[in-house]
Amino acid sequence: MFANFDWDVIIRSLPYLFLDGMRFTVMLTLMATGGGIVIGTLLALARLSNIPGLSPAAGAYVNLIRSMPLVLVIFWFYFLVPYIGQWITGASRPIQVGAFLSALVTFTLFEAAYFCEIMRAGIQSIPRGQAQAAQALGMNYWTAMGEIILPQAFRNMVPVLLTQTIILFQDTSLVYVISVTDFFGAASKVAQRDGRLVEMYLFAAAVYFVISLAASYWVRHLQHRIAIIR
Amino acid sequence: MITISKVSKWYGTMQVLKNCSTEVAKGKVVVVCGPSGSGKSTLIKCVNGLEPFEEGTITVDGISVGDPNTNLPKLRARIGMVFQHFELFPHLSVMRNLSLAQVKVLGRDANAAAEKARKLLERVGLISHAEKFPGQLSGGQQQRVAIARALAMDPIAMLFDEPTSALDPEMINEVLDVMVALAKDGMTMIVVTHEMGFARKVANRVVFMDKGEIVEDAPTADFFGKPRSERAQMFLSKILQQ
């Protein structure tokens, strides 16, 4: 059954797949995670704040993003970012944005909505007494948040944040719909150019599987160690 | 009726039951007591096969519990069990809790099952709560329903695993009264409990366990009058101080 398949195509395209494709995927994942957590945490603070209008606004953004498919969000930002660039820089025409930048903005702002909910749960899980103790010591809001609440919230949510990162790693494959070359895009290009769909797609699936599985085992191991320390 | 012979059980390398042997004749009530971790709950769960055991034999009405050929569901249908946390099925009304097993296990007709359920609810004083759900009942009421549920199967013997330990003090007596009435009606019972007043009232024998072993096994009067082992003496003195 597998006699007609040319498995060498995988070996031949390894440099392209990994040096170009996987590099893009990993960079996008890491940067979107970093940016997403930062913006997500700010969104979470906004949702929990008492400043009039801030909580509903942040809530509206998060609920809007979470009700849309990622594919649709990718299309939105693909068309929107050049116009935003034009608006920000005051240029006369929409700015040509590179594929990586467009994808980065998309995934960062998309993941921020999900990280927001994770961090919100994390912050709310810290007992009220902690904030009260910080206030009793005279700390203001930002100091109390930065020194006491957020560090604890982070530590509690590390496994969930990491799991969300693994999901993001898999979701980056959707840049396919705007013809951006990530790892899967690279595999797809080779597949179509050489007519080797079966080999390349199976290989891509196997690579994602191994990386995601290893990462999730590591997270489980981490959870185990954190639980013991408590 | 129930014979426990040289039963030993391990959880991994830890031995939780050590060579336990005792007997419960028909119509008799045996109370099993002892400190936490003594294995009394584990032992009673071995009697109806909810917990497996590695050595020894247990027979109920001549049927061997540990035998792989024994039809366990069929045997369990003939033994009633009441749990510490009541374990009523929260998504079913009181009536349905009582009739479910009658219909599904004994194959009784739905009307006959409902009739039986009503009679039992009257017996335990809860007929007015028949259509309520477990979450709407107090702990004492739930446990009385649980006893009725076990009785609905017309069991030849009843096992009680710390039936009052999870109850608020003011509800303990309403449950114990039902159990005393059951004993006086001639039910064969094994009761794991700390309620020594109950033991004195209706138990024929008291079995004292400590660290997985049966340390003392004596008629009630002897156990309370002159316990032979030092451990039993210490346990009694602590318990009876309350």
Add this chain to the structure above:
Amino acid sequence: MSYKWNWGIFFQLSPDGTHTYLQLLLFGAGWTLATALLAWAIALSAGAFIGVIRTAPVPWLVRLGNAYVELFRNIPLLVQMFLWYFVLPEVMPQVIGDWLKQSANASFYNAVICLGLYTSARVAEQVKAGILSLRSGQRMAGLAMGLTLPQTYRYVLLPMAFRIILPPLSSEFLNIIKNSSVALTIGLIELTAAARSMSEFSFQVFEAFTGATLIYIVVNVVVVAGMRWLERRVAVPGFISMGPPAAAH
């Protein structure tokens, strides 16, 4: 901005001559819902089964269930779609492969099966978590009455487990609706694909995607409301949580 807005575009005829752009979007929404509902049926049945065997007292069944879940969770949905649509026909015997490639609505069937199985792994996780959250005494009480293990699952454990996991299950249902958009890569003209096609033909990019976004939001709201109604309908009176038994006072 140099972009020309034209909200009337929805009521103009699309290039196919018979339908307005709005109707095209609605057809797309129809395909989205059809895909989601059929896939959900698969996801629920397979997921419940796998979730149950992962809690069974039979070690090899548990391992099988775990392997199933790991397989579908660690490969991106897009890659799974491509495997079903492009790779499966190639590794099947020639006759079956050709039939698969030529059937009309191939993208629809592939999308349904792929999405269904992908989501079933996530449903299995929820079902397992739901069953394990029940007090162990519930299973023992069922067995103690003489119910067999399958009967205990059917009458005691699963009814409560499903009520407990209704909230995360409804999230999964919303996810399946969103994930159906990935099928546009294998040619299914669901809502997002319809919007993209509208934007390509009419050049009214933002109107097209706003239309699709609004439809997704409406679907979201309807589903959430529906789920809340369902939760209220099957709620068990007096039940608060599966901790020590709750007593009403």
